[in-house]
Amino acid sequence: MSEQTPASGPVTDGPADPEHDATAAYGLDRSYVAGLTRRLVSTTGETVAVASPIGGTPLAHVPQSSPADVAEAFARARRAQVSWAATSVDDRAAALLRLHDLLLDRQEELIDLVVWESGKARKDAYLEVAHLALTARYYARTAHEHLDTRRVAGMFPVLTRAEVNRVPKGVVGIISPWNYPLTMALCDGIPALLAGNAVVSKPDAQTVLTALLAAQLLEEAGIPPETWQVVAGPGPEVGGAIVAHADYVCFTGSTATGRVIARGCAERLIGCSLELGGKNPMLVLRDADVHRAAEGATRAVFSNAGQLCVSMERLFVADQVYDRFVDAFVSRTQAMTLGASQDWSVDVGSLISQAQLDTVTRHVEDAVAKGARVLTGGKHRPDLGPYVFEPTILEGVSADMECFGKETFGPVVSLYRFHSEDEAVQRANDGAYGLNASVWTRDTARGRALARRIACGTVNVNEAYGATFGSLGAPMGGMRESGLGRRQGAEGIHRYTEAQSVAVQRLVPIAPMFGMSEETNAKVMTGALRLLNKLGLA
The missing domain is CATH 3.40.605.10 (Aldehyde Dehydrogenase; Chain A, domain 1)
Structure with a gap:
């Protein structure tokens, strides 16, 4: 695992009072923060200190x-x-x-x-x-x-x-x-x-x-x-x-x-x-380009340190390519830079808080204690930042482990073999969530057909999540316990x-005319309906 030493932030002019303005370490001076917080609707006189995950120093x-x-x-x-x-x-x-x-x-x-x-x-x-x-x-x-x-x-x-x-x-x-x-x-x-x-x-x-x-x-x-x-x-x-x-x-x-x-x-x-929430599945089919899928998996799993609702936490790989894929995926993961800084060279940043670090650590330790194997990662890295956790690949995860069905929301993924595509779809649909999925195959028509069988609101073929999320005309949201409604499109x-219907009626009312009885009106209406249908009108 490559490492990125945390960069120190720029320093503002003059001393900062840590009780009332602890922003100097990051170049967020008093007037800048005050200008932003002035927009808040607040009359309580109460404030809460917010600290940066980079270094743990209060921001405002x-x-x-x-x-x-x-x-x-x-x-x-x-x-x-x-x-x-x-x-x-x-x-x-x-x-x-x-x-x-x-x-x-x-x-x-x-x-x-x-x-x-x-x-x-x-x-x-x-x-x-x-x-x-x-x-x-x-x-x-x-x-x-x-x-x-x-x-x-x-x-x-x-x-x-x-x-x-x-x-x-x-x-x-x-x-x-x-x-x-x-x-x-x-x-x-x-x-x-x-x-x-x-x-x-x-x-x-x-x-x-x-x-x-x-x-x-x-x-x-x-x-x-x-x-x-x-x-x-x-x-x-x-x-x-x-x-x-x-x-x-x-x-x-x-x-x-x-x-x-x-x-x-x-x-x-x-x-x-x-x-x-989501416990999103990625499927690597037997005809997938292994190296392309491995590169895509690093983004699918570790973007934003895994703190992404549409990131992948379950990775199902066909028997025929499993070993080659795992070798390539582990190698790419180990080559990623890790750190907490403003530097563009960082691939995987920090978790946001101690609470998030605790969840990730608990999921990994529970899995290992119950027999899972760590192929790479698995450790907290306080030397790089207070909440930095290594990108982690687990193998041998079973249903009795906390990370099997619960959302980790961190840089952790579990690998599973599958023998048939029917089995892969069934396992991908296991659980209560249905937010996002990813399918990797050289046959994109087959990939699209398989996508229709996966109970997720978005499915990406040969991409992790960006293809759907970046296509603004395509709705994005979850099925089952992953939510209601859609954003985008x-x-x-x-x-x-609110959809408001307005209709204007011309010349004749929608009622009996010219002293016509209700019975006669019904006959006239029936004739009109038959005619409209014969003419092929809506």
Whole structure:
């Protein structure tokens, strides 16, 4: 395993008071942090210190919001939403195109902050910028396709004109996770804004600064600041208040929390979309290009240190290529650079917290204690960073081991042989999750056919997750306990709208005419229906 020594961050001018401003180690001076946190809706006077996974030094003291602050944030957003909804679709789309350019122009600042807050490799942080730019451009360019009033067949040709409007929900509550703090802070809110909604956002406590910088860019792009409110605080308290006030809730996180949110939304009869956990399978078929599959597996498993909802944690390999694949996969894994720094040369960054490190360590130690073999990795590396864990490949994992069916959410994968493709599909579908899958084969038609049999919301052929996640017109989300609803594509914006049908009836009523009896009217109507069917009309 190659190593990358952690880089020390730039130092600000003047001393920093560790009790009130412990940001000097990373070049986040008082005024910069204050400018970001000023956007929070918070009147409690309480703050929480947030530390970087790189070195463990505090980054900032983040003001905390109360349920009353959440209520105020929704009140502000509701006032702003009225005028924002009245803004033309073209003007809303133009703001998103400006956001696209701002993201690319300010990428160094964004990447720096993402890495300081999350500890991820710099290349993984860049992908957040790229994905958001793609999202903003896709929805801006397809705005009319998704939002324009649509004519549909009326009850009677010529006599009935029917159309469907897309009306904004109102104020959307977005609860986003720490693992992709920039992408998840904005990607679900961009279509909500385009559809004419306002947003109240609650980012994870570990990554609030990144979410606040994203909100600042929205304002710079020309989106009225009151339409995007940010609150911060404990999930049960602040998240619960969001569910209590929102017209729609978008949540990304654990399945357990998703169930709580779904129950709260059901009680209020509001909609929600939930992207939840996964134990994602990768299938390497007997005709796969072994070296290409091994390279893809390193990205599939170890991108973002495995802290990615669509990353692979179960790897099923055909008998015919198993040994060759394992040799190539282990070799590539051992060649990856590991560290916690802002350096572009790092392949696998840090886990985000002690809690995440504890989960990964527990899963590996439990598997080894029960007979699994570590082919490479398996160790915590405090010499490189407080939460750095080596990319780990396990063999011989069985159902009695914790990592067999539970989501690890770290740089750990289990290898399994399979004898037939039917067996591989069956094992891939085992368990309760169904978020993402990957199939590797030289016969892409066969790969696509096999994909239809895998119970996952997205399946990538000869790629890990980027092919579907980067195709913005393709919906992304989970089946079974991996969630409800979809982001991206038409479904990603239509979830934030109400479908409103408007029909105009001309000349004659849909009722008996000219003193006609109900019986005669029924006969006339029957004749008309037969004629329409004969003419092949809808």
